[in-house]
Amino acid sequence: MPPRPSHAAFRPAVWSALIRTVAFALLWLPTPAAAQSFRAEITHQARGVFPGEAVLVRVVPSVPVSDIRGAVFGVIVRFYQADDTSWEGLVGVDLLVEPGSYDLALQITPVAGTPVERDYPLVVEDKAYPTRQLTVAPRYVEPPPDVSARIARESQEQQAIFADASDARLWRGPWGTPVPGRATSAFGSRSVFNGQPRSPHSGADFRAAEGTPVVAPNVGRVVLTGDTYFSGGSVILDHGWGLYSYFAHLSKILVDKGDLVEPGQTVGQAGATGRVTGPHLHWTLRLNGARVDPLSLIELLAR
Numbered sequence: 001m002p003p004r005p006s007h008a009a010f011r012p013a014v015w016s017a018l019i020r021t022v023a024f025a026l027l028w029l030p031t032p033a034a035a036q037s038f039r040a041e042i043t044h045q046a047r048g049v050f051p052g053e054a055v056l057v058r059v060v061p062s063v064p065v066s067d068i069r070g071a072v073f074g075v076i077v078r079f080y081q082a083d084d085t086s087w088e089g090l091v092g093v094d095l096l097v098e099p100g101s102y103d104l105a106l107q108i109t110p111v112a113g114t115p116v117e118r119d120y121p122l123v124v125e126d127k128a129y130p131t132r133q134l135t136v137a138p139r140y141v142e143p144p145p146d147v148s149a150r151i152a153r154e155s156q157e158q159q160a161i162f163a164d165a166s167d168a169r170l171w172r173g174p175w176g177t178p179v180p181g182r183a184t185s186a187f188g189s190r191s192v193f194n195g196q197p198r199s200p201h202s203g204a205d206f207r208a209a210e211g212t213p214v215v216a217p218n219v220g221r222v223v224l225t226g227d228t229y230f231s232g233g234s235v236i237l238d239h240g241w242g243l244y245s246y247f248a249h250l251s252k253i254l255v256d257k258g259d260l261v262e263p264g265q266t267v268g269q270a271g272a273t274g275r276v277t278g279p280h281l282h283w284t285l286r287l288n289g290a291r292v293d294p295l296s297l298i299e300l301l302a303r
């Protein structure tokens with residue numbers, strides 16, 4: 001009969017067997033029934049997935065869920081229940097996002113059970129935007145030194161608004177245009193003012209005579225009104241959940257900060273204030289910070 005191993009030699013073998021048993025048991029821990037049977041059909045809808053577009057992501061879970069949240073491009077994407085079976089969330093692909101594949105990381109919380117995670121790839125394609133040449137008053141291309149502090153302050157104020165997302169979703173139903181007629185758009189154009197390149201055009205322009213009523217495209221809270229150096233008469237509406245409308249070059253402002261406006265309610269009148277070549281309405285849309293073409297959103301939510 002071989003000698004019994006000493007106590008010291010026996011111990012590592014016992015531990016190793018014990019660890020193997022525990023690991024095996026962990027592998028076979030039963031998963032909750034809800035997570036095992038959970039399925040989610042995830043699709044998206046957009047004119048195209050490229051810089052400057054709003055993308056509608058639809059999730060159809062196999063069981064009732066209480067919440068869906070996503071994360072992509074470093075921001076949170078909130079989802080709302082669109083009908084009995086599906087949830088929708090809006091993703092903004094910023095004008096300057098590099099083409100490539102990005103994962104939308106979803107966390108889906110079933111009414112019964114623990115949250116389930118899913119990744120949904122969004123493949124951003126390249127888009128070549130045209131360049132436009134514009135002639136404006138020289139003070140908008142080389143601003144005099146005494147307005148530089150004002151320009152910096154106005155820019156910071158706007159960035160602070162767009163960086164925030166209010167908790168209530170105010171917008172609902174279909175989106176309209178703020179003035180009648182088709183947009184001359186030029187969203188995303190690389191703008192050259194008096195021969196000098198400036199940042200890309202981050203809104204849609206609509207032909208509008210001076211005095212044309214500008215109406216809210218959806219429900220929103222007025223969070224900024226006033227005269228700004230480049231944008232002239234300005235109104236910013238907070239539609240909730242990180243979605244904002246910015247109207248520029250207004251000749252008249254007819255709302256006050258704090259007002260809640262309904263779709264179709266007049267917020268001001270079109271004009272030619274600020275850096276313009278003539279009267280028109282400029283509409284910028286910000287979606288969780290991303291600069292997206294307002295027309296891409298209208299098309300998705302024109303139901």
Ligand SMILES: [Zn+2]
Nearest residue numbers: 203204205282
């Ligand atoms: Zn514009």
